[in-house]
Amino acid sequence: MTRRSTPKLGAYVALTALGLLGALVFARPELAVLAAPFGLILAVAMAIARPPDVRVSLELDRDRVLEDEEVTLGIELYARDAASRLELLVDVPPWLEVVAGRNPIAIRLETGEERRLELRLRCARWGGFTIRDVHLRARDAAGLTTWERAVEQRLPLRVYPRPEALRELVRPLETQVFAGNRVARQKGEGLEFADLRPFVTGDRIRRINWRASARRGELWVSELYAERNADVIVFLDSFAEARKGRSGTLDQAIRAAASLTERYLALKDRVGLVNFGGVLNWLQPGTGQVQLYRIVEALLNTEVTLSYAWKEIDVLPRRTLPPKALIIALTPLLDDRAVGALLDLRARGFDLVIVEVSPLPFAVAPRGESGELAFQLWQLRREARRLEYERAGAPVVEWRDGEPLTAVLEGVSAFRRHARAVV
Amino acid sequence: MFSLAEAARLSGVIGAFAAAAIVVLAAGLVAGLPAAVTAGLAGLGACWAVSAWTRGPDSPGSTIFVTAAILAAAELAFASLEQATVADEGELVARRLAGIVLRAVGALVLASLLLAALGLNAGGGLVLEAVGVAAAVGLLLLLFTLARDAAR
Numbered sequence: 047m048t049r050r051s052t053p054k055l056g057a058y059v060a061l062t063a064l065g066l067l068g069a070l071v072f073a074r075p076e077l078a079v080l081a082a083p084f085g086l087i088l089a090v091a092m093a094i095a096r097p098p099d100v101r102v103s104l105e106l107d108r109d110r111v112l113e114d115e116e117v118t119l120g121i122e123l124y125a126r127d128a129a130s131r132l133e134l135l136v137d138v139p140p141w142l143e144v145v146a147g148r149n150p151i152a153i154r155l156e157t158g159e160e161r162r163l164e165l166r167l168r169c170a171r172w173g174g175f176t177i178r179d180v181h182l183r184a185r186d187a188a189g190l191t192t193w194e195r196a197v198e199q200r201l202p203l204r205v206y207p208r209p210e211a212l213r214e215l216v217r218p219l220e221t222q223v224f225a226g227n228r229v230a231r232q233k234g235e236g237l238e239f240a241d242l243r244p245f246v247t248g249d250r251i252r253r254i255n256w257r258a259s260a261r262r263g264e265l266w267v268s269e270l271y272a273e274r275n276a277d278v279i280v281f282l283d284s285f286a287e288a289r290k291g292r293s294g295t296l297d298q299a300i301r302a303a304a305s306l307t308e309r310y311l312a313l314k315d316r317v318g319l320v321n322f323g324g325v326l327n328w329l330q331p332g333t334g335q336v337q338l339y340r341i342v343e344a345l346l347n348t349e350v351t352l353s354y355a356w357k358e359i360d361v362l363p364r365r366t367l368p369p370k371a372l373i374i375a376l377t378p379l380l381d382d383r384a385v386g387a388l389l390d391l392r393a394r395g396f397d398l399v400i401v402e403v404s405p406l407p408f409a410v411a412p413r414g415e416s417g418e419l420a421f422q423l424w425q426l427r428r429e430a431r432r433l434e435y436e437r438a439g440a441p442v443v444e445w446r447d448g449e450p451l452t453a454v455l456e457g458v459s460a461f462r463r464h465a466r467a468v469v
Numbered sequence: 470m471f472s473l474a475e476a477a478r479l480s481g482v483i484g485a486f487a488a489a490a491i492v493v494l495a496a497g498l499v500a501g502l503p504a505a506v507t508a509g510l511a512g513l514g515a516c517w518a519v520s521a522w523t524r525g526p527d528s529p530g531s532t533i534f535v536t537a538a539i540l541a542a543a544e545l546a547f548a549s550l551e552q553a554t555v556a557d558e559g560e561l562v563a564r565r566l567a568g569i570v571l572r573a574v575g576a577l578v579l580a581s582l583l584l585a586a587l588g589l590n591a592g593g594g595l596v597l598e599a600v601g602v603a604a605a606v607g608l609l610l611l612l613f614t615l616a617r618d619a620a621r
Binding site for chain 2 (some may be wrong): 052053054056057058060062064065068072074075076077078080081082084086087131133135148150152153154183185187189317420
């Protein structure tokens with residue numbers, strides 16, 4: 047423990063010294079009387095002062111929660127020696143808000159006393175957090191000396207993004223060769239009726255369509271659409287974000303990425319992740335619950351990292367972007383590197399859908415005529431970018447903070463109904 | 470107040486000086502500056518010393534009250550500075566207030582004893598007698614409590 051003197055100690059020493067000195071200089075014993083209580087408190091407090099022995103441990107009621115949920119942090123204290131005033135500060139990460147309980151707090155502990163304090167924390171944002179240190183500062187009874195100590199604790203807390211309500215997903219244009227829940231364009235084993243054709247040697251008897259055969263007087267068989275899965279790549283642009291206060295485009299994008307991943311994996315599709323930003327990382331497509339946790343864990347570590355390095359799509363391993371994959375890009379369209387990479391992907395024939403996480407709710411038009419003009423030009427430039435993607439056959443839908451994602455994705459389906467992708 | 474009441478002359482100067490000391494003390498409390506608080510307390514003590522000097526060699530009767538008052542003011546001032554950083558829980562606030570009252574009473578007793586030991590006139594009157602009796606009773610109770618705790 048680190049022992050320190052408080053300002054009160056200095057003040058009492060000064061007042062005692064001044065009183066005694068004044069008594070000597072001015073030959074007024076009353077001044078010595080005035081200083082005596084201060085001197086007596088100093089002497090007694092310094093004589094009996096000793097550091098308290100307090101044990102601290104922390105525990106969380108849960109270590110995995112969803113955004114906006116609350117967790118209880120329990121602080122167990124045991125005093126082997128009494129602490130007349132113990133200040134306690136838990137190093138709580140900034141995105142965890144204390145909604146009940148006090149931090150810091152000053153308490154008194156008697157010898158042998160066990161005590162439990164509780165802090166109710168609201169997880170205001172997704173992310174991986176660690177509650178690290180508990181800072182203790184004990185004071186002696188007179189408040190003249192303090193002992194400070196930091197107790198190191200490592201309590202990890204994973205806060206998963208709040209899921210977005212999704213009723214319908216974007217259907218991939220192409221399916222892959224593995225079995226899944228999607229009706230493929232190719233004929234094969236499946237449930238959905240595709241066509242009729244004459245029976246040929248080798249056809250299975252159960253495929254014979256008896257009604258059609260009876261009508262035509264020869265054997266006809268039903269052909270069915272195969273049921274396949276699809277490859278979906280969630281492309282997260284983390285080069286830049288627009289932020290106002292506690293919300294920003296990256297937060298929205300992460301929530302959408304987690305929700306889309308969960309829904310596509312539930313449909314037995316293979317889902318991969320490309321985090322294209324200052325720090326580049328990726329996950330090859332996979333299926334199942336393990337892949338969901340892999341992707342969500344990767345998303346939790348996402349942050350905007352400033353980088354001037356020019357990155358292109360070539361830096362990604364080939365297997366990260368399988369052919370015929372549906373790529374859902376979540377981007378604020380703020381950084382030219384991400385904008386260029388998406389055009390590059392479209393040029394390579396990928397089925398690209400761009401969900402533009404709009405930075406406009408977080409942007410404020412500068413004051414003045416020239417500021418407003420610049421703001422309008424910026425908006426026009428964004429519009430031109432959108433048209434560029436649409437000309438290339440990639441739908442762009444704008445998603446503003448507060449809008450339901452499912453309504454935004456419906457815009458993609460509408461685009462596909464009216465436009466033909468040039469692959 | 471004590472300084473002004475006790476001053477035989479120079480009451481204007483003493484009043485101005487006391488007012489300045491109070492302003493410094495208040496500023497120190499508001500700004501959280503312990504040095505200013507110390508200066509303010511020293512200033513109040515100095516005011517009282519000057520007022521005592523104006524009365525000549527006799528010790529003013531208010532010495533023991535001023536001693537207790539300045540100690541209580543110092544304790545309250547530093548307690549409030551501590552509260553500004555980390556607030557006490559309810560039980561601790563009550564204990565702290567009780568501690569300050571006890572120290573102030575202790576200062577009364579100590580000042581009385583010292584004045585008596587130095588052979589100075591501490592004034593007199595019914596109030597002082599009552600304080601003396603209360604202090605003596607309190608001291609006896611304290612001794613009794615300590616003896617009982619030691620026996621356990």
